[in-house]
Each structure stands twice: as C-alpha cells, then as structure tokens.
Amino acid sequence: MAALLATRHQEERRRFPFLQQRFEEVGQAEQRLWEEMRKPYVGGLVTLRDDDVIGYLLYEYRQDVTRGRTVYVGYPSFVMHEDEHPRLARLMYTEVGAEWIRNGYFEHVVDAPVGNDELILELLEQSFRFEQRFAALSLENYRAQPGENSLVKVKELKADEQQMLRKMAPWNSMHQAKAPAWKPITQEALDAERDMLSAYEGKEGTRSWVAEQDDAPVAFHLFTTADARHAMTTPDQAAVLVQAATNIELRGQGIGKSIANHSFTQMKKAGYEYLMTDWYTANHLASYFWPKLGFRSYMIRMARSVDARIAWADGQ
The missing domain is CATH 3.40.630.30 (Gcn5-related N-acetyltransferase (GNAT))
Incomplete structure (x- = not known):
C-alpha cells in the first residue's frame, strides 16, 4: 500500500x-x-x-x-x-x-x-x-493585483480584536445562498462557522486583517500556520487562508484585491512561501477570483x- x-x-x-x-x-x-x-x-x-x-x-x-x-x-x-x-x-x-x-x-x-x-x-x-x-499560491511569484479600491484601509487585528470576525461570519453563507450555489443557510452551519472563528481567537500562528471603508469593516482575511497533519498536501513554510469574506453589498469594487494584496504581502514578509485555501466549486465568484490571483488547485473534493x-x- x-x-x-x-x-x-x-x-x-x-x-x-x-x-x-x-x-x-x-x-x-x-x-x-x-x-x-x-x-x-x-x-x-x-x-x-x-x-x-x-x-x-x-x-x-x-x-x-x-x-x-x-x-x-x-x-x-x-x-x-x-x-x-x-x-x-x-x-x-x-x-x-x-x-x-x-x-x-x-x-x-x-x-x-x-x-x-x-x-x-x-x-x-x-x-x-x-x-x-x-489550492496553493506561491508567494514568491505573487504580484500585487491591479484594481484596488483606493477608499479602503487595511489593518491587522490584535489578538483581543479578533472576536469582531464573528460578526462578519454570515457574509460567505449569505453569498452562497444566492444563484448559482443555492446553498441553504442553516442555524447549525452559522453556529459552526462562528465556533470555528472563535477557535482561532488568540491562537498561536493566527493572523487576521480587516479592510475598512468609512470606518466600517467591509472584508476580512484570517490566516493560520499550516497544520503538520496535512503535510502530504502542504508545502513547507505554508499558511492557510482559513476564511476570507467581503460584504455582499460591496462586492465587485476592488475590496477583495485590496485586502489580498496587503495581507499576502505581509504573510510573505513573515517568511511564508505558500498560501493554501479552498472554495466551493458552485461559488462562481470564488472559482474565478482565487485562480486569477494565482492559486493552483491540487485537490478536489467530490x-x-x-x-x-x-x-x-x-x-x-
């Protein structure tokens, strides 16, 4: 075997x-x-x-x-x-x-x-x-994407500030409930998503960034060091983009590119060589956005x- x-x-x-x-x-x-x-x-x-x-x-x-x-x-x-x-x-x-x-x-x-x-x-x-x-992204080859939103400011959250991510937890679920994913929003799924975000609060190796517009959060990225248990599908010096979300009312305005350019650059400066993430194939925006940034799919869940x-x- x-x-x-x-x-x-x-x-x-x-x-x-x-x-x-x-x-x-x-x-x-x-x-x-x-x-x-x-x-x-x-x-x-x-x-x-x-x-x-x-x-x-x-x-x-x-x-x-x-x-x-x-x-x-x-x-x-x-x-x-x-x-x-x-x-x-x-x-x-x-x-x-x-x-x-x-x-x-x-x-x-x-x-x-x-x-x-x-x-x-x-x-x-x-x-x-x-x-x-x-999918995986080589940070060595990553170049900042054009089309950023000049009205957006990106800041890194401190450990005691990460609890604010729970308020933004439903954003991805709300997007994926729409066409063509039509993924139902259940209370169990929302609770599981909030619990997942809570589990990363203050966890060693976890970093998160929030994009703000007019002093209101409009997007976030949450990273953690890659789990060694998944080493067969994970390169050395890799971090996982655990969750990324943008306010569904503000998509298509360059906010995603703004926070990606900033957070990816900071993760590269921190010594990470690869970023790992995943997305549902029925999520047509994610299926377009992440590969456009350079992520290469190496595994598919069927x-x-x-x-x-x-x-x-x-x-x-």
Whole structure:
C-alpha cells in the first residue's frame, strides 16, 4: 500500500512540485497511511493480484454537522497501481459502498488528487460531483493585483480584536445562498462557522486583517500556520487562508484585491512561501477570483448523495 501511495505522490509532484518530496519515500508514505488507519471508525479494502497489492481504499465513518452520517475518503486513501485499468476504482467503490449503504451512510465524500484524471473520471461516472477545490499560491511569484479600491484601509487585528470576525461570519453563507450555489443557510452551519472563528481567537500562528471603508469593516482575511497533519498536501513554510469574506453589498469594487494584496504581502514578509485555501466549486465568484490571483488547485473534493430510499426500496 505504501509503495502505491509513494508512486502516486511522485506522479502528483511532477504536476505540482510544491508538494513535499519526502512522501515519495515508502517509509514516509507508510507513516502517513498509519495516521489514517489509527483514526476512529476507519475501515478499508485491499485489492490483490496473486500476492501483490494493486489497489486500496480506506474510509472513515463520520457524523457531519451539515451532511449527517457521512463516509469520508481522504487524499492518501484511494490509490490504484498505475498499470491497472481505471475501472478498478469503481469495483472497489462498489464493494465498500454496499457496506456503507447497509450501515445507513448515504453521503459519500472523496478527496481526489487533481492530477489523477482517471480516478476523477471514474468517480464522475459513479454519480459523484465536484464540490470543493483546494489550492496553493506561491508567494514568491505573487504580484500585487491591479484594481484596488483606493477608499479602503487595511489593518491587522490584535489578538483581543479578533472576536469582531464573528460578526462578519454570515457574509460567505449569505453569498452562497444566492444563484448559482443555492446553498441553504442553516442555524447549525452559522453556529459552526462562528465556533470555528472563535477557535482561532488568540491562537498561536493566527493572523487576521480587516479592510475598512468609512470606518466600517467591509472584508476580512484570517490566516493560520499550516497544520503538520496535512503535510502530504502542504508545502513547507505554508499558511492557510482559513476564511476570507467581503460584504455582499460591496462586492465587485476592488475590496477583495485590496485586502489580498496587503495581507499576502505581509504573510510573505513573515517568511511564508505558500498560501493554501479552498472554495466551493458552485461559488462562481470564488472559482474565478482565487485562480486569477494565482492559486493552483491540487485537490478536489467530490461528493455523492445516495437516495436513502434504497434502504427499503431495493426490490427485495
């Protein structure tokens, strides 16, 4: 299994050189797999030809605040031998998916490497959809974007000022409730977003900036040092843009570019070499804005919702 993962990572690095080279070593890949397998509620499938492993699929049962009972398959957890036919992916999914449905888990989520076109195509043909992109920006190559809003002033928040971000927490949800995302705003989701922002208040390695216009906040960026647990998909000296939002009434006025130019420059001065972020693919503004700034997508989250009626309407 570790050899398959190390080989796949080598292939991914040809397309995305910023991924860490050390996981091309079988020992490092094995350690990463053990991290997955030590999680609670984890299962897996290994496919053999004679005594050789030609594919594996690890999965985790979760209770998600939005989806409910969900099966999650992480970035290192679905790998096939490069010489195998891509249809092996759907055969493995068929085998484990039957167990997921029997156990009442109808929401299936897979984090797939963008460089693995064969796996992505097989998942699409099994009714998975694109849901969320994860991307990286090289600060070495970043250049300030033209079109800033001259009326905006950007300031960094002190630790005891970060609680003001909670007041701006609904901005992204309000935007994504509109066309074409049509993502419902639930109280549970809003509470989870505020709780997430609260968790970063005063946390070591966290920095945040607010853009103000006429002394009123109109946008914010929240950063934190990248979590070492995600090192397989995270370069060294990287920070995560955890949350970015602009007042929905003021979008399209260069405010996003203003705060990005300022905060990205400050993060570069602080010694960070890469910024990582993500966005929902149905969010058409984010899907345009972040790649335009130079972010390159290296992983895509794919999801499938199985009609729960199959639990009883199965023809048996």
